[in-house]
Amino acid sequence: MKHGTQTNDGVEGCAGCAASDVVDIGRRSFFGALIGMGSMLIGAIVGTPLFRFVLYPVYAKGESGSWSDVGSVHEFDKNDGPVSKTITFTQRDGWREVVSTESVYVCRTGDGQLQVLSAICPHLGCSVAWQASQGKFVCPCHGGQFKPDGRHIAGPPPRSMDPLKAQVKDGKLQVQFEYFQTNQPHQELLS
Numbered sequence: 001m002k003h004g005t006q007t008n009d010g011v012e013g014c015a016g017c018a019a020s021d022v023v024d025i026g027r028r029s030f031f032g033a034l035i036g037m038g039s040m041l042i043g044a045i046v047g048t049p050l051f052r053f054v055l056y057p058v059y060a061k062g063e064s065g066s067w068s069d070v071g072s073v074h075e076f077d078k079n080d081g082p083v084s085k086t087i088t089f090t091q092r093d094g095w096r097e098v099v100s101t102e103s104v105y106v107c108r109t110g111d112g113q114l115q116v117l118s119a120i121c122p123h124l125g126c127s128v129a130w131q132a133s134q135g136k137f138v139c140p141c142h143g144g145q146f147k148p149d150g151r152h153i154a155g156p157p158p159r160s161m162d163p164l165k166a167q168v169k170d171g172k173l174q175v176q177f178e179y180f181q182t183n184q185p186h187q188e189l190l191s
Helices: 015-020 027-054
Strands: 068-072 083-093 096-108 114-118 129-131 136-138 152-154 163-169 172-176
Touching: 068 083, 068 096, 114 172
Parallel strands: none
Antiparallel strands: 068 172, 083 096, 096 114, 114 163, 129 136, 163 172
């Protein structure tokens, strides 16, 4: 075998061919690699916070709802049926805060405690209305019916009206409004 004029096509393990593959790194190549690595480091330092900012809504934990004033406790002392109230609350949606309004009903439980019910029908999300002449809540969309304390009587809704967390603070009734999955037999919080 002659190695002097042959190319390395088909010749393996040739010491002369291996010596021709050695790359001589000069000062310019070293500084070029150093500048490239420095640029990558600066890009990572600047890019990481920017990347985290863009993905913040995906990884952010939802805030627990804030308490909204419903009214003075004395407003609900002499009522013989549920009272409709409109509340205002703030929701966090990604980077923005949205101020929303929803209707709730305030009624008394069997033991005389104040209870706040969501006016959203648990069937498909229509607004439930109190019918004082009939003494019950009626959903106008599909005819769901509920007792004054929100328990399901008849119709397609799979559960009773959704009770909301309520508290009395400084003589005012406050509620923490939450949205729930519709058409589910058990109350499941929407995220």
